[in-house]
Amino acid sequence: MSDDSAILEIRVGPVLVDVPRSLGYFGGVGGALALGLVDPPLAAFIAAAPFLVxxxxxxxxxxxxxxxxxxxxxxxxxxGDDDGYVKLQDEQRDRERARALAAATRRGGG
Structure with missing residues (x-):
């Protein structure tokens, strides 16, 4: 990634982890579980949502x-419809976006 948010992301092979959002998401699930707000099976399903995506x-x-x-x-x-906190990086899509941006810039439309 080329923006400033890349500093807060860790890449592990093809997987990108947004560290602050992951800590907040999984910490929130763990906190809700620890406080007894959700039962363990529901907490496991909520925690698995980013991986299911x-x-x-x-x-x-x-x-x-x-x-x-x-x-x-x-x-x-x-x-499950939110931006992923842990997600697979789509390198092909990133390359296609970069090519499209470069072409638009060459045409003067960037």
Missing amino acids: MLTHRRLPVPIRFVGEALEGAAKPVG
Whole structure:
């Protein structure tokens, strides 16, 4: 990433981890569990939501993406539609965006 937020992200292979948001998200789930606000099975599902969304990555086989889409739909009420705190980096999409931006800049539209 080229913006200032990249300082707060860690890349582990193809996985990007937004450190402050991850700490807040998983810390919040852990805090709710510790305070007895949610039961352990619900806390586990809420904590798994960002990982369920990763199953929809376009590089994965269609059957896995199908299951991922279904699980993502189930996770929507607990934040599954938010930006991922832990996500797979889509290098192809990033390259396509960079090419499109470069082309727009060359045309004078950037």
